[in-house]
Amino acid sequence: MTSRSTLRAMEAEVTLNDSGDTSGERRDAAGHFVDRYAHPYFEPGAAERELLNTRRRITDWSKTQLGPVPTPLRGGRISLNEIIGDEGVREIEELGEIRFHALGDSGVNHAEEAEQVAEDMATDFKPSAGGLNPAFLLHLGDVVYGAGKGTHYGERFYKPYRRYPGKIIAIPGNHDGEVKSDADNPSLKDFLAHFCTEEPQISTQASGSGIFRQTMTLPGAYWCLDAPFVRIIGLYSNRLENPGYLEGLQADGSDDQSQLQWLESVLREITGEQQQKALIVATHHPPFSQSGHSGSTEMHKSIIAIADRVGIIPDAFLSGHAHNYQRYTRRGGGRQIPYYVAGTGGINPQHVQPATGSPADESRTTTYDAALSSLGYLFITISSTQLKTEFWRLGSEYTTAFDPVTLDLADHTLR
Known part of the structure; x- marks a missing residue:
């Protein structure tokens, strides 16, 4: 030797x-x-x-491996009325706040852990609670892992969520967009078939197991949801394992900037709309991450550059991809902006570095403030004045939330 x-x-x-x-x-x-x-x-x-x-650099090679980014229908916009109906929206408006769940990274193997998390979330629903019930689950991507996704939706999505009462909206993750077999081609076809149909329908992947869950009618792989008290912009950060990008590749191999152009357009529309609401941006790949997967710095810079150009600052960011819970705080323009990572929906948790409040990037304007290696989900409550988040760990022994945080929407500070 x-x-x-x-x-x-x-x-x-x-x-x-x-x-x-x-x-x-x-x-x-x-x-x-x-x-x-x-x-x-x-x-x-x-x-x-x-x-x-x-x-x-490796970034240049990575961009040659990006998949297509399908153009959304209806300008990429959808209202909550189209998802839960006028009466459901009226209940939320009368209550004065909206509640919803968020998580990512669930559909792996037999999805047994994903089902446990789903059943834990289901305990937040009560038949008589009206608007107090969560309005929906926002899935942060990687709904289904592996090759041949079209044949796995029954086992890895419909079955684990069969007792979850709420509607489920989603952005695709890298595993939703990857093409690991001929059956997955073209990229995103199965995600679009279950979350972006023109009319709600029951797919054979659901009905074949005796499960009643209709497909969603999101306009595409990226979208803007208009709901009481909040607008959520869901973006597709493409199919690379790391990092995430909002650009794509067209069929002829040329760069596709359409999602970035749409983002700027929709942010300009929002600035012109009279009703002011909290603004959340969701991407599967996290802008910041200390463990499991790295952050996507270039993607984050592209989002912030557009937001700065338009003159609008998102109030919070939600992501998955890293299989743990992390929270960051970015400071700028007199605001504190929370960034959450919650790839905690069912895949085995990844080790996460302890959060110490230390700087998380070279600018030293972002701090790493909370972390936990656990399955679980975010419970988010938003009113006209506050945005509150709680992370609930999987397990009946946990009777209090981990890392409850409230953002004051008036002075944009966290407490």
Whole structure:
């Protein structure tokens, strides 16, 4: 067995030839060892930092692997009336607040843990509670994992949620968009077939198991939901494992900026609408993450750049992807903006680094404030003055919420 000291001695003898190759190893124009090392971040010496800030970086390759982003119907907008009916919306308005659940990352294997979480959420419903009942579940993506998704919706979505009384809306995650078999092609076809039909219908994946749950009529893979006290913008962060992007690729291989253009358009529409409400942005890939999966810095910058250009600041961000609970606070413009990660819907929880309130990015304007490795769900309550979140861990032994936080919508501070 070659010792570490022997290897170091051998490395010292390696020389570069005139073409820039090491003896017996080729390098590309960026200096990567193209034969031996698979990951382009493994670069020679001090050049690594400089190279990562040029066009020669993994981001450029990643963008060539993006999938298409289908154009939504009806301008990408939908009202809560279209989902729960006029009477349901009237109950919420009379109550003076809206409540809903949120989670992601559920549909894996036999989805037994997802069913446990769903049944825990179902205890929040009471037949006589009216508007106090959650208005819906916002699924933050990765509804169904694996190849052949169309044949797995029964086991991995309809079955685990068969006793959940509420409607379920969703944004697609990377596993919803991936194409791992011919049956998954084109990308997102099965997500669209269950969440974006023109009229509600009962799919054979539900009825084949004797389950009554109608498909949803969302306008597409990205959308803006108008509800009492809140607008939610759901975005598709595409099919890469990491990071997330709002761009896509068209059939001819050219860049597709349509989702970014739509986001700017819909934000401008919102600024012109008279009724002021809380604004939530939801993406499957999280802008910030310390554990499980990394944050998507470039995606976040593109969202913030558009929001700044329009002159509107989202009140909160919701994401999944990392299989744990995390909360961050970004500060800017005199506001505190909470960012939540809740990929806690059923897949095995990932270890999460302890939250200490320390800076989470180079700007030092965002802090890492709460974390928990657990299955569970977010319970969100929004009125005209407050946005309150609670994370409920799976298990009857947990009788109090983890990390309850309230955002004052008047002064935009958290408490």
